Amino acid sequence: MQPDCDCVVVGAGLVGSFAALALAAQGLRVSVIEQRAPIDANAVNDPRGLVLSAVSRRLFERYHLWAPLEAASNPITTVRISERGSFGSAELCAAEIGLDALGWACPADHLLRTLTFAMLDHAGISVHWQTRFVSAQAEADQILITSESHATKTNTSAKLLVAADGLDSAVRAHCGIAVDQFDYGQRALVANLSVSRPQSATAFEHFTRRGPLALIPLGGARYVSVQCLDTACANAAQHDEPDVYAAMLTRRFGTRLGTFTDLGPRYSYALTRQRAQTLYAPRTVVIGNAANAVHPNAAQGLNLGLRDVAALIDCCTGQTDPGKAAVLSAYSAARRADHVRVSTFTDVLAQAFRSPLAAVTGLRRMALTAAGYVAPLRRRVMLEASGLATLAHDAPRR
């Protein structure tokens, strides 16, 4: 008997929505289960400007999603990295590795809306809002998924279950997949603001012992500030008066962009590193934050999750059964190295820049100075950040 659909995707966040679209583009029938209500077309839910890498851009282009995203995105051609109290600094320029931009800052709300509307428009995708994953039972040739909406339980059969349900993935837990986890003891405070001397193609990453501070240009004078602070400080600073908070940003960052004005509300995000010990279970794969969550200091988490989707599609292409064990183990093998590389890179950045140890401080300053002066090292960092290093390591794929 044919299952109800080919794939059930749990989670209509950024990665799950993109996965649903990519799987449906393969001609597969996709059902999406999302516990929250549909997004409001106008409300601000998420103030972040998410930096999309060159590889992510290519993936969106492949599914004809880039044009509406590009319209709202600001290209970043230069990233300035500096450390408080140190003369060492590095400037990464897209032109040095032959790219137009190192990344594109896209408002997170716009990104989610674009993917959601594309999903809702697609005849091969059915989306079930306010529906929660409850359990799944894998059988030889299908998997039975139980979900719940307004106290009513529904069973759906599929060939493949895709867990895109984020950091606290219920699917992953149900499959008994353990995680390695580290809590940074910090939160990222995110706020939109304006600056009086914008450099709209330049992003700034400023490391301090209290945690990194990033200023991401959204275009014109608008920026997103991402300030990482110990949890207690972040909880207090979240409710500071806007002028008090702007003064704190100026103390930490200086006046390179002039003065900070029009500060919007601050949103707070916990900072955790987490990696699932395995990426699959019978007829189930784990992707996005459910598979691997990293510190946001290098703007890599979503880009990594989109590459999970690309690998899953590569492994499914030409297969009549996307949930068979060979597809799932091929997906897992394809993703491990990228996960380890990005997780390690972001973790070293997060830990090294906070360490008070003299030896670590010396090494870190040497590394930052070297990145400023040694072109091959600088290019290596940029290839990692753009996601292009993955293609070099894992090539050839498509």
Ligand SMILES: Cc1cc2nc3c(=O)[nH]c(=O)nc-3n(C[C@H](O)[C@H](O)[C@H](O)COP(=O)(O)OP(=O)(O)OC[C@H]3O[C@@H](n4cnc5c(N)ncnc54)[C@H](O)[C@@H]3O)c2cc1C
């Ligand atoms: C401050 C900050 C800045 C960042 N900046 C960048 C950046 O510039 N570039 C970048 O690449 N990455 C960035 N990231 C990382 C990026 O935001 C995440 O990697 C990405 O959003 C993860 O998406 P996801 O779809 O995997 O998970 P989520 O966004 O967590 O989505 C999971 C979805 O699953 C749903 N769900 C959960 N449980 C269930 C259930 N039981 N049943 C049904 N549905 C369920 C949830 O409601 C949610 O919609 C940043 C992160 C932070 C915190």
